[in-house]
Amino acid sequence: MNPGRSLKKAVIEQHSCVACGCCVKVCPRKAIEILGGIMARVNWEQCVGCGKCMKECPASVITIQEVC
Amino acid sequence: MKKKWYDFLWIASLIYLVLGFVNILFAWFGLLCFLIPLIISIAKGTKGYCNRYCGRGQLFSILGGRFGLSRKKDIPRWMKSKVFRYGFLVFFLIMFFQMLWNTYLVFAGVQDLKQGITLLWTFKLPWHWAYHGTLMHSGVAQFAFGFYSIMLTSTILGLITMVLFKPRSWCVYCPMGTMTQFICKIKNGKHIDQKSPVPTFRQS
Numbered sequence: 001m002n003p004g005r006s007l008k009k010a011v012i013e014q015h016s017c018v019a020c021g022c023c024v025k026v027c028p029r030k031a032i033e034i035l036g037g038i039m040a041r042v043n044w045e046q047c048v049g050c051g052k053c054m055k056e057c058p059a060s061v062i063t064i065q066e067v068c
Numbered sequence: 069m070k071k072k073w074y075d076f077l078w079i080a081s082l083i084y085l086v087l088g089f090v091n092i093l094f095a096w097f098g099l100l101c102f103l104i105p106l107i108i109s110i111a112k113g114t115k116g117y118c119n120r121y122c123g124r125g126q127l128f129s130i131l132g133g134r135f136g137l138s139r140k141k142d143i144p145r146w147m148k149s150k151v152f153r154y155g156f157l158v159f160f161l162i163m164f165f166q167m168l169w170n171t172y173l174v175f176a177g178v179q180d181l182k183q184g185i186t187l188l189w190t191f192k193l194p195w196h197w198a199y200h201g202t203l204m205h206s207g208v209a210q211f212a213f214g215f216y217s218i219m220l221t222s223t224i225l226g227l228i229t230m231v232l233f234k235p236r237s238w239c240v241y242c243p244m245g246t247m248t249q250f251i252c253k254i255k256n257g258k259h260i261d262q263k264s265p266v267p268t269f270r271q272s
């Protein structure tokens with residue numbers, strides 16, 4: 001993990017994700033992509049754990065978790 | 069973030085809803101909201117329509133977000149379950165084909181044109197003010213009434229869940245969203261697992 005960055009990261013419960021892409025739109029770090037129209041994936045290298053995606057997700061399948 | 073042209077498609081959605089009150093024949097344009105997502109998912113294997121172009125989703129996020137018309141609570145667990153989402157899709161499709169059947173009956177001359185809208189598949193409302201005759205067959209108008217009923221019904225459901233839960237709660241059980249995700253699963257399902265994603269909920 002990059003030093004200096006928060007160790008809080010967005011974690012997606014992928015099997016319940018509806019791939020709407022709302023999280024992608026609000027992420028200030030462009031850390032989320034939609035894999036093949038099926039589910040979202042967070043790139044933890046980019047994610048700063050701001051929680052914007054968690055607030056937005058209509059299915060509420062994103063949590064911010066302490067990692068490492 | 070810089071806005072792109074497709075970030076303003078909510079205006080088109082709004083205009084569509086208004087036009088249905090003026091002249092019902094405009095309802096035909098709603099077919100675009102059915103065909104475009106399907107074409108994108110079948111041809112490209114993505115939910116590009118939902119992710120970018122859907123004006124209805126944008127409308128809900130503006131009303132629920134910027135205008136604060138949403139409680140912003142979590143959607144109940146059962147509403148995001150596969151059973152409910154796919155069940156609603158099947159129900160929606162059955163109702164859709166029933167609407168097509170009614171249109172067919174008018175085309176076939178078995179039934180007369182009914183100038184009305186059915187909301188939530190139950191409540192019949194008069195809508196004659198939006199019908200000024202058509203040069204084509206009256207079946208063309210019957211389809212417009214039926215299709216607009218579907219569009220208005222889904223908008224109402226979307227608004228209710230927008231208020232109760234998060235702004236775009238409709239996207240959790242939207243039949244087009246579920247159907248395009250399903251198509252993508254068929255097309256890409258196998259590839260995804262091989263992409264070795266970063267740690268996910270289950271693996272961490």
Ligand code: SF4
Pocket residue numbers: 009010026027028029030031032042046047048049050051052053054
């Ligand atoms: S927590 Fe913030 S930075 Fe991380 S994915 Fe969500 S919106 Fe992007």
Ligand code: SF4
Pocket residue numbers: 012016017018019020021022023024039040056057058059060061062
């Ligand atoms: S907002 Fe939620 S449901 Fe939609 S793609 Fe992102 S994680 Fe999935």
Ligand code: SF4
Pocket residue numbers: 020105117118119122123124125238239240242243244245246
């Ligand atoms: S799920 Fe439905 S309403 Fe939401 S973005 Fe997709 S097509 Fe639009």
